[in-house]
Amino acid sequence: MRKFVPHHRKASDRPRRIPGVYVIVLGIDPGVANTGYGVVALDRGRLVALDGGVVETAAGLHAGARLARIHERVGDLLDGYHPDAVAVEDLYFGTNARSAFAVGQARGVVVLAAGQRGIRCASYTPQQVKAAVCGSGRAEKDQVQRMVQTLLALPDLPRPDHAADALAVAICHANGAPLAAAVSA
Amino acid sequence: MRKFVPHHRKASDRPRRIPGVYVIVLGIDPGVANTGYGVVALDRGRLVALDGGVVETAAGLHAGARLARIHERVGDLLDGYHPDAVAVEDLYFGTNARSAFAVGQARGVVVLAAGQRGIRCASYTPQQVKAAVCGSGRAEKDQVQRMVQTLLALPDLPRPDHAADALAVAICHANGAPLAAAVSA
Numbered sequence: 466m467r468k469f470v471p472h473h474r475k476a477s478d479r480p481r482r483i484p485g486v487y488v489i490v491l492g493i494d495p496g497v498a499n500t501g502y503g504v505v506a507l508d509r510g511r512l513v514a515l516d517g518g519v520v521e522t523a524a525g526l527h528a529g530a531r532l533a534r535i536h537e538r539v540g541d542l543l544d545g546y547h548p549d550a551v552a553v554e555d556l557y558f559g560t561n562a563r564s565a566f567a568v569g570q571a572r573g574v575v576v577l578a579a580g581q582r583g584i585r586c587a588s589y590t591p592q593q594v595k596a597a598v599c600g601s602g603r604a605e606k607d608q609v610q611r612m613v614q615t616l617l618a619l620p621d622l623p624r625p626d627h628a629a630d631a632l633a634v635a636i637c638h639a640n641g642a643p644l645a646a647a648v649s650a
Numbered sequence: 651m652r653k654f655v656p657h658h659r660k661a662s663d664r665p666r667r668i669p670g671v672y673v674i675v676l677g678i679d680p681g682v683a684n685t686g687y688g689v690v691a692l693d694r695g696r697l698v699a700l701d702g703g704v705v706e707t708a709a710g711l712h713a714g715a716r717l718a719r720i721h722e723r724v725g726d727l728l729d730g731y732h733p734d735a736v737a738v739e740d741l742y743f744g745t746n747a748r749s750a751f752a753v754g755q756a757r758g759v760v761v762l763a764a765g766q767r768g769i770r771c772a773s774y775t776p777q778q779v780k781a782a783v784c785g786s787g788r789a790e791k792d793q794v795q796r797m798v799q800t801l802l803a804l805p806d807l808p809r810p811d812h813a814a815d816a817l818a819v820a821i822c823h824a825n826g827a828p829l830a831a832a833v834s835a
Binding site for chain 1: 712713714715716717718721741745746747748750751752753754755756757758759761762764765766769770771
């Protein structure tokens with residue numbers, strides 16, 4: 466697993482959590498070969514990256530073993546960070562059926578891992594994520610990466626791409642749904 | 651779960667298994683709302699249905715809970731029947747990306763359940779299943795059901811549809827791959 470740890474805090478180090486004040490979101494960009502993940506905390510309006518990386522599975526493994534690896538790692542992240550929410554990147558408009566089928570399988574085991582812990586997943590299209598992070602649904606990939614870097618105050622551009630995408634979907638959710646939920650609670 | 655039990659034998663009742671002589675295949679027709687399953691034994695060239703039915707999940711449940719139900723039931727079938735092989739229906743050519751994405755998620759948790767037990771899944775398109783069962787990839791649904799009934803010597807047409815489709819994919823695999831494997835072993 467490739468991993469970048471911008472401001473790493475172990476789960477045990479994190480502050481006591483006050484609902485709606487300190488919110489942790491796990492963002493996932495699912496894929497059979499590469500599943501990006503990003504853990505973002507929203508601390509009184511300020512976004513902080515807690516973790517990010519990619520779960521890679523070898524092409525030589527059979528599909529069941531690859532999916533088992535993704536399911537296990539996402540389970541570890543859920544058990545380690547106890548996120549308040551999980552946000553998963555949805556299908557890119559224009560994806561063909563064959564690749565939608567493949568991505569669906571990776572997404573299925575991510576949503577399962579959350580469901581087995583009683584957590585629902587929120588879903589955002591790539592266009593929604595770009596709009597939330599960059600202000601435009603048509604932003605280019607490098608614009609998204611620069612905005613993720615800026616919003617999370619990272620010293621470098623977030624890499625690999627799938628980790629950056631996962632952080633972006635986590636930011637998209639952190640800046641929207643949980644605040645609305647906190648207001649309505 | 652809707653279930654039909656044509657010649658039900660509990661896992662504990664089944665004969666001692668001689669590889670290549672008594673082969674059990676679990677067939678799955680995955681779907682988020684309805685996942686069909688069929689358990690077929692090939693006993694010295696004769697096909698017998700051991701179990702069949704549909705795992706239904708309520709539309710009111712969130713996706714993670716629905717996938718958890720499918721994953722759990724398929725796990726129970728794997729642990730109950732210890733199939734030698736799992737055969738899963740592949741994508742129908744012409745499926746759109748959105749439904750391929752949904753079916754992929756259900757398929758992902760099925761392949762995961764098998765992978766967690768070290769079992770690989772074989773994959774057959776609907777056309778391959780029809781060709782194996784009816785001799786033509788263009789056979790109609792009711793033709794497939796009648797052939798499944800005949801091949802398994804069932805007293806009635808197998809129902810619901812998803813259970814019949816799952817039995818058909820199990821027959822497709824039982825009549826092909828395991829025999830070839832037994833010959834080459």
